[in-house]
Structures are given as C-alpha cells and as structure tokens.
Amino acid sequence: MPRLAKTAYTEQPWRIHELTSDFSVEDVWSFRTPGAGPDDFPAMLAALRAAGGPAKQPLPVRFLFAVRWKLGAVFGWDKPSAGVGERVTSLRDRLPGDLHDAPRGPDDEGMPLTAVxxxxxxxxxxxxxxTVHTVMHLGWVQGTDGDHELRMAVLVKPNGRFGRLYMAAIAPFRHLVVYPALTRQWERAWRERHNAETEYEEGGSR
Structure with a gap:
C-alpha cells in the first residue's frame, strides 16, 4: 500500500530532522518507480515538474483544491500576513551553513509550496x-524489491486549535482522493520519463 507507517520517515537519516523538531509527522506515502537507481532522484524531481501541479490533477482533485482556495479567500486563510516570512519564519532561517549553501531548487508558480x-x-x-505551517519532504530510498522509490512525508505545525480541527477535517479527502490521484500522476510521470530514456539509450546503442 502507498501509505506507510510514520517510522518509514522517522528512521531515515534525513537532514530535514534537524529543522523540524517542533513539527509532527502527518502522512508518509510511497511512490513506485520501477527500474530506478540510487542516483535517479534528480530525474524523478524533473519528471514531477514536467507532470505539472494541481492543475493537471483529475477533476475531483481540482474541485477540492478550488473549494479550498475559495474558502481561503472568503475567510482570509491565505493572506500574505499569514504566510511564510510573516506569521511564521521560513525553515530556511534554520538551515545550517552547508544546507544554506546547497541548491534550493526552483519555485513553481503552479505549486503553492516554496523550496527550502x-x-x-x-x-x-x-x-x-x-491554519498550519506545513512541509512536504521528498526522499529517495531503496525499496524492498531492490529498486529505489520516492517517499513523501507531510509535516505540520497546526496554528492552534483551529489548525488541529482543520487538519482533522481534511484528512479523509487527502487519504481517499488527493493522495491516490497524486500517486497515479507521479508514478506515471516516472514511467514515462524512464521509458523515454530507455528508448533513447537503446536507439543510441544500435
């Protein structure tokens, strides 16, 4: 099953642990990437960017996002004053020197999350x-079948009681609609990129 125990994230030696001791682990999800090797994480990220963000998701997911943004606009949940650098400080302010000097990664206007x-x-x-301060962490690990796979952890720091109620309210939608659709999109993105690279390499070797 794509959903994993929280220990699948907490037991890995990720650098993100240094920055998020005050966050809780909300979800851990896996994405199958057959044929992937230990050095293919950048290729996977490139495939995800090419696949697009919420705008490329199926209609039920787009509908949920549209409802969420509409509610945010009505109740002022997403005002700049509630965002990173305003209501909360960015995790980039916590980075040790080596991480601060590492590549940040590109920001995408189609995705509401900014790179750390x-x-x-x-x-x-x-x-x-x-409602929350949340982090999406992507990690690259070796799966039980020997291939490497992508794992996503969602870390959250709810904004008081309201934030905790909000996270509880959206949990069924995340688990039953959003994450399964995301799994299909991301796994398809990997297969398409991997197949294209394989065909290119086979064509070049002839």
Missing part, C-alpha cells in the same frame, strides 16, 4: 497560512 533545499537524495518545500 534540494539535495541528491531529499528535498523540502514549505507552506504557511492561517
């Missing part, structure tokens, strides 16, 4: 609003 850092085996992005 990007390494050869992991990356982190963050988002804050009136």
């Amino acid at each position: 850092y990007e390494l050869d085996r992991e990356s982190a992005r963050e988002l804050a609003n009136k």
